Amino acid sequence: MAPAYLTGACLCKNIAYRITLPTPVSLPKVILCHCTNCKRYTGSGFSANIVVPRSTFEYTKGSPKLYSDRSNKGVIVLREFCPDCGSPFTSRSGDDEEEVAVKSGTLDDEDRVKCAELGLEIYFHRKDQWVDGMGDGGVKRVDGSMEG
Template sequence: MATTTPLTGGCLCQKITYRVDLPPTEPAPKIILCHCTSCKRYTGSAFSSNLIVPAAALVFTTDTPKLYLGHSDRGPPVRRQFCADCGTPFTSQPGDNDEIIILKTGTLDEASRVRCGEVGLAIWGRSKEAWLDQIGRVRCLETSMG
């Protein structure tokens, strides 16, 4: 029987780690960028970088994240999971769909990030920050400024 290496990840403090067991016949999921106001506030960024995976495929392996029940720009409530110690956001799950979970790509380990390195879609473009279009023209340093 064919097997695949699971996607793995964790929070900033590494108290909570996880794996995503996808069927071996499925390709790595493509990244979905969300520009909705709710995701921007949740991630503290200009957009949220996500993977949509089957909810049953996500297994937290070292601890359990804290749950926050919030809202979404789309309407239904959203269940959000995060590390109570370091604040890292892990997931969002629409209240009207228990079959999927939206995983934040910044929590993926490096090898898993490389496997899921293709953007497939951007949503909530009407809420997109106008300055994001300038990113390709900005000088990019290989490390920090200091």
Template sequence: MPPTLTGDPKSHPNSSFIDGLTGTCLCGSITVTIKDQELFTKKRGHLCHCSNCRKSSGSFVAANLAIDSDVVEVKDRDGTLKTYDDYETGSGKKVERVFCARDGNPIMSVPEIYPGKVVLKMGIFPRIPAPEMETFSDHRHAWQGEHDGLIQYATVRGGKKFGEKE
């Protein structure tokens, strides 16, 4: 008998997250809950192509959600939550890269440049809100397709739009 596949986001209707969206690291030691009833009511989050986000996600793009830290609850059941202070950022400001020391799963980033915000790594959640934007679109791989309907910034959020002439 073939193994049961898990993780299909289509098996989790948005309505099941009205009271909160909870995700975990691979080993289950770290649990993150977002308490935001409007999480799936509009496009949220962003896809980031900067090298630091790519490295910390282990992929060609990072699915992130910048959100107020006061609506996010992090539980560290086994004391495996660790932080790497990243100063190699475009702003030169520190970004705390938070991960599980047991399984290496990225959890979130805490950017000094955005006080009161955290950037959640959306891969830990069973369902991801549709992204509203892409950042560092200039850094996409040539083979990567474009995402229609997203605001695309050449580099940082709020900066020059992708493809705009200076």
């Protein structure tokens, strides 16, 4: 059987990647990180990631830029992103780390939809309060932009 992949790219599509899925195929669950560095890095309230073996992740087009981040506990976090459009791709805790966290929002639409299960939330004590309002139906919702 041909190997199954997840594919993704940045906003400008100059950089693309693929993840080889294990056989039999199992899809990674989504892990949310509420840490303050992920908020800054993504410009959002949290980062959404899938964690996969690093050996299964490869860039198929272009090469990302590496930013060596440091947590407030002094732990190095290597973050790869597109230098042209700024999309974040991956983070890992060092060059000897065997797993890599891939930002699930960079997956191609069809593959992002496949990774539909939330598995874990980390740095939960840093969660922004508005996140609690997601999914409770109390906020106006629009399919499309603010302009409608």
